[in-house]
Amino acid sequence: MLSGRRFRVEFTDEQAEFAERIGSVSRAVWNTGLAQRREYRRRGAWINYREQAHELVDAKEEHAWLKEVPGHCLQQALIDLDEACRRHGTFRVRWRSTRRWAPSFRFPEGSKMAVEKLNRRTWRVKLPKLGYVKFRGSRSLDGETIRSATVSRDGGRWFVSFLVDDLMTTPEEHLVPGSAVGVDRGVAVAVATSDGDLIDRQFVTAGERRRTVVLQRKLSHTAKNSKNRTKIKAALAKLRTAERHRREDFCAQTAHRLAHANAAVVYEDLKTKQMTRRAKPVEDPDHPGHFLPNGAGSKSGLNRSILGKGWYRFEQSLTSVARYTGTRVVKVPAAFTSQRCSVCRHVDPKSRESQAVFRCIHCLRPAEHADVNAAKNILAAGLAVTACREAATPASVAVTSTQEPAGNREELLLQPV
Ligand SMILES: [Zn+2]
Known part of the structure; x- marks a missing residue:
């Protein structure tokens, strides 16, 4: 693979x-x-x-x-x-x-690249015209065939990425056949599962947030092209990089945990790109050239929260690790999952008491965490899809009839926690 x-x-x-x-x-x-x-x-x-x-x-x-x-x-x-x-x-x-x-550039002929281990920590690879390049051997490359190498700079650091064939194949059957989990990705809690787990992590500490604000304020007072400006920008970039690395770690670890424990993982097909579009400006009809409040502030705050949880990254990590565990990854349309009762299937926006609490107004069962309820619905939808896959119509056709009314999910997400 x-x-x-x-x-x-x-x-x-x-x-x-x-x-x-x-x-x-x-x-x-x-x-x-x-x-x-x-x-x-x-x-x-x-x-x-x-x-x-x-x-x-x-x-x-x-x-x-x-x-x-x-x-x-x-x-x-x-x-x-x-x-x-x-x-x-x-x-x-x-x-x-x-x-x-x-800067980023690729050397396509991986078969001609000689990689050797120098000591416990250091490896080296010979690249055309660059000569021997040392890199930190944070994991072994033994028994893997290199296809290509890409050298890139991230901030002030250089990295080499090898595309390798690790000679592994996707197993025919998962270690725990028949197991399945539904996953709801949210803003308040990053990942809620149908088993009742709420998986989340803070990517920025309170101190880092304060420091960012201070640095941004300082930045606004510096002169263009000044040494001070470059220094502050570098400090800000360092903070952002730390945050990104923690998010990547979180996504990889969550994906690893879910894929190893389950033969099928179901999640909502959220159009992250469409959901994180900027609010459209609304022109004031009485005063041409002037604009009415359009909720742009809260919308960009929501966008930040969505992007901040790394939903897309999680999808990528999941599909990647699923190749090794033989887990089936199923995407289902995000229709009514947050408003439907997972026990009696009754749909009503009023059942969702708040961002966190789901209390069914129809069957009066005990209240449940809203995201866990949604995850159970997602799992049910996913199992229905896998059961009748042969007879299934194309996903895009099936979606439209039961599509959640536009804006509904966003409104729910915007409610105070
Ligand atoms: Zn109910």
């Missing part, structure tokens, strides 16, 4: 400088290639990877600086550009700017 392995690189000063240069040359190749593609599209024509690669060979004769860096990385940039344009459309693909794009 193909998998990724990421290691912290320990470059020498010259290597770091050279890596920075490879990054900027690949960026130039990407931007030139994109400009050319857009130019062709405006005239109603196309240019593909093959032609661009030929032109790159010609350009190398003219510009010596293109020849200094590994040619494979530049070809790879053009291949990536080709794929991005096919997938998203030539005019939607972004330019790579020095400010918004962190």
Whole structure:
């Protein structure tokens, strides 16, 4: 199975400088290639990877600086550009700017890369033109075949990511056959399961939050391009990186726990991207050019909470670990899961007393945590889907008839905790 392995690189000063240069040359190749593609599209024509690669060979004769860096990385940039344009459309693909794009480049020929262990902590790999690159061997690469290596910078640190084939296969059957769990992802609690577990973690401490506010205030008083500004920005980036790492850890650990214990994991198909759109401005009909309150503040707060829990990251972690455990991952439409009673199936928004409490107004059973109730509904929906998969109509068709009224779930999420 193909998998990724990421290691912290320990470059020498010259290597770091050279890596920075490879990054900027690949960026130039990407931007030139994109400009050319857009130019062709405006005239109603196309240019593909093959032609661009030929032109790159010609350009190398003219510009010596293109020849200094590994040619494979530049070809790879053009291949990536080709794929991005096919997938998203030539005019939607972004330019790579020095400010918004962190340097990253790929060496495609993994089979020719020699990786060796130097001591308990350090490994090294020989990369074209960069020479021997040391990295921290935080896990063993023994018995794995390397397909490619990507070098990238994240803040001030360099990393190498290997695409490896670990020669494992997905098991035919899960270790605990027949087990299944429903998962509700929420804002107040990150993950609630149908077994009644509430899994959550704070990613930022109170002290870090205070420090962020102080730093942001300081930042607003600094002069542009000043040394002080750079320093404060670096400190802010460090705080954000710590938060991101904790979130990634949380998602990976939760996914690991759920996938190892269950042969099927069901979760709601939430359109995270649509849900986190910005609130539309509402123009005041009496005063053209003026705008009415549109709830943008609370909407952006909700967006932050959704993105802050790493819902999408969790999906990715789950599908990734499911390949190793043989767990079936099932997505079900998010219709009425938060308003339906998991015992008598009665649907009423009034049953949801608050963000946390679900008290059925129909069957008068004891109150339950609202997210656990939702997780039970999700599990039931998932089991129904897997049971009649053969007869199932396409998901998009099935969704529309029972779709939860627009805005409902958001309104519920917005209620005070
Ligand atoms: Zn009920």
